[in-house]
Amino acid sequence: MNKNMNNMYPYFFLIPAILIYGTFFLVPTALSFFYSFTWWTLTDWEFIGFDNFIQFFQEPSLRIGFRNTLVFAFTTMGGKVILGLALAVFLTSKIRNKDLLRSIVFFPALLSTIAVGYTFSSMMHPTKGVINTILSFIGITGPNWLGNPDIALLSVAMTDIWKGVGIATVIFIAGLMAIPTHYYEALKIDGGSALQAFWHITLPLSRPAMNTVIILALIGGLRTFDLVWAMTGGGPGFSTDLLASIVYKQYAAGFFGLSTAGNVLLFLFVALVAFPIFKFINRKEVDL
Template sequence: MNRKKIYPLYLAAIPALIFIVFFLLPSTAGYYYAFTNWSAARTTDLKFVGLENVISVIQNTKIPKAFVNTLIYAGVKTVLVTVLGFVFAYILNREIKSRTALRTIYFIPAIFSCLVVGLIFSAVFQTRYGTLNNILNVFGIANVQWLGTRGTAVFSICTAEVWRNVGYAIIITLAGLQSVSADYLEAAKLDGASEWQIFRHVTLPLIMPTVNVNILFSLIYGLKMFDLIYVMTGGGPGNDTESFGTLMMNEMSAGRYAQSVAVNLVFTVILVIVALAYQKFSSKWETVE
């Protein structure tokens, strides 16, 4: 029988419709509002103003800062999460007695809401009586205003993000490691390869696709970071820790709706470029084609 009859398209109609209306439409045609004079003061009779908002947003000093911060968040997160996830997964894949318990513990942070993690790390990094400063005080180091200056605040936010996400990377890498056939390892061992050689020439090449998945997801979600920053600093002090995500929110709160959409548009373009560029190196979507 004909495939088209066995698998009729109408079965996919409702999901497709919801996806198109509530994701695709706002994410494409919706960016029309970036080119209007939409604001808190003007919500009806919107006028087309061309590239005015996009240009003003790009010339705005907040954008370069948000751009750099977003790259730092995503970059630091991706490197640390991938590396730590890999190291921990590699160890957890060895014959260790308490492996199940350790695996559970290392994954726990991943189940918390970003809000919760943000609150926890606000407590850890708070200046007066914060956990970290309490510990430093013991060693005679004076209080540091972790969330008060750009450098340390960005560092603190990255720490929280890495804390929450290493568990995911461990689980995914662990699955990759477990799918490496024992036969290969055995054969390499029989040929007299050292543990390092086996790791370098057998295991590593075989789990690179898994590592790529980790990198891609860390990168995408790192670039989209919002909740943690919003909870821990709100983008401040000033605009020092702003990411694209918080900048969109803060522009909206200030009533500059069209500008917020313009930031959103610039952000989408950057994300799609980064992700597509990365896909060239990874085979994640190729398997589908």
């Protein structure tokens, strides 16, 4: 008996974590799946089967929402990977004031997303915004960044990249600093160039960090709501509507069951997109 208790003793420390995880994740997730099949309010509910899902798929903006969500997620993910890796290579090179520059790059990640959204929406104003004012000084007529349906989603995506590239850079810096320096020394002795060092050493050996950035940025992009809502509210028209903003509109209109079904679909959509990509990019990693 005492031996069994000794074997179980370490697992007792998991109980607080299990309770917190179950209370704030497992239980709400299970309730979301249940209430997606109901018509419900704060005081009452009625089981209606798949009616919420059928109605949600009849939303006129849903097709645009799926397309916009994929475009936004892959655009922001690509931008964070490319810029994050470039900044990490620069910030791990032999430059002065390295720590200060790293702090400046990471600073946007500390800001409130809503505050960033309102700030950039003001900066992107077609006539009074700072961006178009600067462009006018050099003879360029700036576009209506958030009012033009053709570029509004891209404008929001660029803002998201600006805010999130700092985290990607930090992850890449950690990955680059873990690469043994003797690889670079051996290549230098063999007469290799800086480009060859990047292509044959830095890029393959930073793959674990790159995989982390890809998955985090992709899932974050698929779930984005707050930045889009602060900058455009899903407009003009449905041009910047994402799945998350469509769900929010249903909730704000009082269709709680419908919005819950949308949340379930968003959860499944993120899983169906992210999981295969996660399996693909982690098939083979380079060992140091």
